[in-house]
Amino acid sequence: AGVEEIMPCLGKECEEVVDLIRTNSRLRRPFSVCPKYSDNPNNIVAIPSSSPLLFDSTPLFTSDNVADFPSNIVLRTPRATFTHEYYALIGQSGRIWYRPRPNGSVWKLLSLDGLPKPPALESDLADFESSRELARADFIAPHRIVFIDADADTLLCIGEYEKEGSTVQQIYYMKWEGMIWQGKWGLTNALPLIPVSFLLHTPLGPPDWPRPLDTDLANFAASHRENFNVYADDTAGHRFRQQIGVVTLFAVNNEGTSIRYIDPWLPVDWGSSFCGPLRNTIRMKSFAAAGSVQVVLDSEGFVWSRFGDYDTDGHNPTYVYSYDCWNSSQWDGDSQLTNCKYPERFYAQRLAPRALPPFNWIKHESRPDGDFTRNLTVLVTGRGADRQLRLLGKRNGSLGYYFKDLNPTSRWDFCGNGMGGVDSMNLTACLKYQLTPELIDMNRQQWVDKDSPLETIPSADSCYKQEAGGVEITAINFNAICSPTLLSIKLNKRSIEYTATLHFARKGYTSHPSWHGTLILSDRFMNESNSEVVNSRQNWFGADRVHQVMVDLMHQGTELHITSRSVVTAKRFGPHAVTDVLPYRSLFPTVNLRLTKCALSEEELLGEPHSEL
Numbered sequence: 001a002g003v004e005e006i007m008p009c010l011g012k013e014c015e016e017v018v019d020l021i022r023t024n025s026r027l028r029r030p031f032s033v034c035p036k037y038s039d040n041p042n043n044i045v046a047i048p049s050s051s052p053l054l055f056d057s058t059p060l061f062t063s064d065n066v067a068d069f070p071s072n073i074v075l076r077t078p079r080a081t082f083t084h085e086y087y088a089l090i091g092q093s094g095r096i097w098y099r100p101r102p103n104g105s106v107w108k109l110l111s112l113d114g115l116p117k118p119p120a121l122e123s124d125l126a127d128f129e130s131s132r133e134l135a136r137a138d139f140i141a142p143h144r145i146v147f148i149d150a151d152a153d154t155l156l157c158i159g160e161y162e163k164e165g166s167t168v169q170q171i172y173y174m175k176w177e178g179m180i181w182q183g184k185w186g187l188t189n190a191l192p193l194i195p196v197s198f199l200l201h202t203p204l205g206p207p208d209w210p211r212p213l214d215t216d217l218a219n220f221a222a223s224h225r226e227n228f229n230v231y232a233d234d235t236a237g238h239r240f241r242q243q244i245g246v247v248t249l250f251a252v253n254n255e256g257t258s259i260r261y262i263d264p265w266l267p268v269d270w271g272s273s274f275c276g277p278l279r280n281t282i283r284m285k286s287f288a289a290a291g292s293v294q295v296v297l298d299s300e301g302f303v304w305s306r307f308g309d310y311d312t313d314g315h316n317p318t319y320v321y322s323y324d325c326w327n328s329s330q331w332d333g334d335s336q337l338t339n340c341k342y343p344e345r346f347y348a349q350r351l352a353p354r355a356l357p358p359f360n361w362i363k364h365e366s367r368p369d370g371d372f373t374r375n376l377t378v379l380v381t382g383r384g385a386d387r388q389l390r391l392l393g394k395r396n397g398s399l400g401y402y403f404k405d406l407n408p409t410s411r412w413d414f415c416g417n418g419m420g421g422v423d424s425m426n427l428t429a430c431l432k433y434q435l436t437p438e439l440i441d442m443n444r445q446q447w448v449d450k451d452s453p454l455e456t457i458p459s460a461d462s463c464y465k466q467e468a469g470g471v472e473i474t475a476i477n478f479n480a481i482c483s484p485t486l487l488s489i490k491l492n493k494r495s496i497e498y499t500a501t502l503h504f505a506r507k508g509y510t511s512h513p514s515w516h517g518t519l520i521l522s523d524r525f526m527n528e529s530n531s532e533v534v535n536s537r538q539n540w541f542g543a544d545r546v547h548q549v550m551v552d553l554m555h556q557g558t559e560l561h562i563t564s565r566s567v568v569t570a571k572r573f574g575p576h577a578v579t580d581v582l583p584y585r586s587l588f589p590t591v592n593l594r595l596t597k598c599a600l601s602e603e604e605l606l607g608e609p610h611s612e613l
Contacts (some may be wrong), residue, residue, distance in 0.1 A: 061437055064091040066107040069099075070436050074415075075392055075401055076288065076377045078220075080436045081150045084228065084380065086176060088155065089436070094144025096157065116159060116172040116181045117141050139181075142170065147220060151290045152380065153177055154224035154247050158212060171210040171249065173264075185210050185264045210249070210268035217260065217270070219252040221289040225309065229291055230383040232312065236355035239384075246292060246309050250274075256284035257457050259294070263310045272506070274313070275482035277304040277361040283455040285448075291380040293387050293406065296361075299455040301372065301448040303364040305406055307385055313358040314505035314516075322353040323503050323518040323546070356518075357484060357503050368402040368412040370395035373445040381405075392439055399435065464560040464595035471536050475502070475560055475595055480513060480553065489525065491536055498525035498533075500541075502562065504551045513553040519562065519591060521545045542590035549591055558597050564589035 061068070061079070069089065073082045080089040088098040088110065095114025099107045111117055118139030142159025146169070149156050155174045160167050173182040185208070212220075225232065226245035233239050250261045251270065259274040266272060276282060277296055282304070286297035292309040314321045372393030381388045391402045391412075398416035438444060461477035474488040487500040504517035525537065526545050541547065552561040 061089060061091050064093050064095070064097075066097070069097065069107050073436060074377075075375055075390055075436075075439060076149060076379075077375065077436065077438055078147045078149075079438060081148050081155075081222075082379075083150050083152060083176070086150065088148060088150055090145050090148055094146065094160075096145055096148060110155075111174075111179065111181065115141055115143075115145065116157070116174065119180055140168075140170065142172070149220060149222035150176075151222050152224035152226045152228055153245070154222055156220075156222040156249055158220070169212050171212070171268075173210070173247075182264075184208055185262065185266070185268050208268050210262055212251070216253045217251040218254045219256075219284075219287045221250045221287060223248040223250065223289040223292055223294075223309070225292040228380065232292075232307075233384060234312070234355040235357065235359055238352060238355060240352075240354070246311050248289070248292065248309050250287065250289050250294065252284055252287040255457075256287075259284075259287070261310075265310065265316075272310075272315075273481045274308065275479070277363070278456075279459060279461065279477075279479060279482045281456050281459050283457050285446075285455075286374040286376040288376045288378045290378045290387060291385075293378055293385065295376060295378045295389060297374055297376050297391075297448070299452050301367045301450050301452075303376075303389060304361045305364065305378075305387075305389075305408075306361045307359045312354070314354075314356050320353040321356050321505075323356045323520065356505070362408045364389075364404075364408045364410075366404075366409075366411050367450060368393055368395075368414070370402070370414070371447060372402055373447050375439065375445060377401075392445065462557075463598045465598040466593055466595045469536070469539070471540060473540070473593060473595065474598070478502075478560055483515075487519075489540075491532060494530075494532070498522060498528070500525065502549075502551070513557075515551040516565070517549045517551040517562065519547040519549050540591070540593075544590070547591050560593075560595040560597075562591060562593040562595070564591045 069091075070080075070087075073080050073087045073089065076082065080087075082088070082101075084101070086098050086100055088096055091097050091114070093114070096110040097107045097114060098110045099105050118141070140161055140163075142161045145157050145159050147158040153176045155176060157172050157174075158169055159172055160169055162168070173185075174180065175182070224245055224247050225242065227242055229242050231239050231241055246263070248261050248263055250259060252259055257276075257280070259276055260270045261272055261274060262268050262270060263272075274294065276284060277298070282296070282298050284296045285299055288295045292312065293305060293307050296304040298304065310316060311319060368391060370393055372391045375392035377390040379388050379390070380386065385406060387406045389404050389406070392400075393402050393414075394400065395402075395414045395416065398414075400414060400416040402412040402414050404410050404412045459477075459479075461479045461482075462475075464475040464478055466473050470492045472488075472490040472492065474490075476486045476488055478485045483502075483504045485502040485504070487502055489498040489500060499522045501520045501522070502517055503520070504515035506515050519541075521537075521541060525533075528534065528537070548565055550561075550563050550565045552563070553559070554561055
């Protein structure tokens with residue numbers, strides 16, 4: 001007779017368990033719920049027209065009538081999203097509706113009433129990231145949803161509820177398989193399940209609910225790299241089978257100057273960051289992510305992309321990484337491999353070291369030939385790094401979207417509204433679709449001005465220097481979120497300048513500004529036969545070209561310490577691939593640099609040989 005709303009059971013009502021089947025979930029579980037029927041399907045209080053919080057809560061879908069919903073969703077927005085299996089959107093009432101793909105299925109409220117809810121049974125606590133100690137009483141269900149995004153098997157949303165007279169925003173997390181809402185993120189309650197190395201890198205503290213940090217974070221994007229991708233390649237071209245999913249929630253601040261992220265393995269304080277394009281000096285006008293591919297739109301309308309997440313960028317302490325999978329000529333663009341070629345089974349079983357440094361940002365060479373907006377979408381279209389980019393725009397008066405693959409030299413094509421076939425499972429085809437109401441309202445869109453100059457932001461690179469014994473060592477461009485750093489090495493009595501490259505990554509998580517690094521001396525420095533140079537090299541760096549080090553910012557960032565660290569060497573992987581289970585500074589360090597913050601002239605910053613970066 002109407003819309004079925006599901007309300008929490010109270011008192012005697014809980015004595016009866018209503019057995020419901022979750023649509024398309026392959027699971028059948030009892031839920032302690034009480035059905036309440038309404039004669040008026042639209043008799044639901046609408047979201048207020050304005051909100052002082054992170055998102056404008058004005059409803060863009062003007063009803064909860066499924067007849068008004070689109071048949072396809074082709075662009076992700078804060079209130080409409082899709083994966084290769086589902087469409088999802090936020091209706092007028094602030095509730096989540098979903099529809100399985102392909103066409104022919106019907107729109108339904110997610111989780112029975114369209115709102116996240118605690119797992120009904122202890123057995124529903126499926127993943128250890130939820131934790132056995134997640135009490136259902138601690139799960140605060142939202143009153144409405146203001147943001148939604150999905151990728152692969154993951155759905156992330158931001159909901160609002162009232163607490164002590166204030167509106168609180170909270171991030172909720174669900175896997176489509178089973179449609180069970182997950183709770184807190186963090187590691188502590190999973191201690192029996194995690195390797196010893198995590199204990200050495202991760203502070204002991206209770207998991208917490210992920211929340212938007214503050215109103216500074218505005219552009220959120222969900223990413224889930226999983227079995228659907230089959231494999232992932234590292235920067236040396238080694239192919240690793242995708243056996244464990246990687247979930248990431250990205251957020252870019254309002255100014256477009258910072259990419260932060262959280263991961264279910266990490267605390268939820270948004271303390272981790274990725275380096276943006278050109279060492280984080282481009283102001284980002286839009287951001288999107290899917291399958292660990294990050295995509296940025298700059299002020300000129302050019303797209304930048306990179307493949308990277310917590311695992312691929314060298315942060316996971318349970319993985320083996322190596323910066324020495326390339327020979328020294330790699331820094332000049334040569335792609336010859338040296339130490340990291342292993343039997344195929346090593347890569348299938350994730351035993352081989354992963355090559356670092358990670359992937360850098362790549363600028364795509366072309367822009368759409370017509371008008372387009374900042375509404376940017378990236379989606380997974382197949383194995384490995386197969387992705388498609390989409391930009392809302394128009395061509396010859398026809399509204400639609402431009403699309404291209406991740407090849408930076410490929411050109412943009414166009415799909416007009418209503419064009420194409422009806423096979424909605426073919427993600428690379430031009431779909432026949434209806435643009436969602438929020439996209440049709442073009443007054444809400446920010447159009448790209450192709451004549452605009454590139455907006456940049458000041459570099460956060462800093463200089464650190466140490467002088468002793470006639471040797472001057474300078475970290476030219478240390479940046480806490482942008483590896484690598486170039487070290488300049490000068491002998492006072494010689495006019496020749498030598499270099500070394502310091503790569504670093506934060507392993508696990510720590511609130512202290514500390515990183516695991518690899519210091520690689522240049523071939524020119526290592527091959528120098530002059531006795532003065534040889535003696536200085538031996539005194540400062542010993543006999544090795546590659547050094548495993550700890551990198552620490554000390555005394556409020558006024559000093560940079562680079563110190564040899566003790567490591568457990570995995571001998572079957574070669575001398576420079578380490579498991580990082582012992583992250584301690586060596587008692588007898590070969591490298592022990594104590595550099596003090598300094599200032600460089602513009603000539604020093606721009607001159608050779610610093611262009612080696």
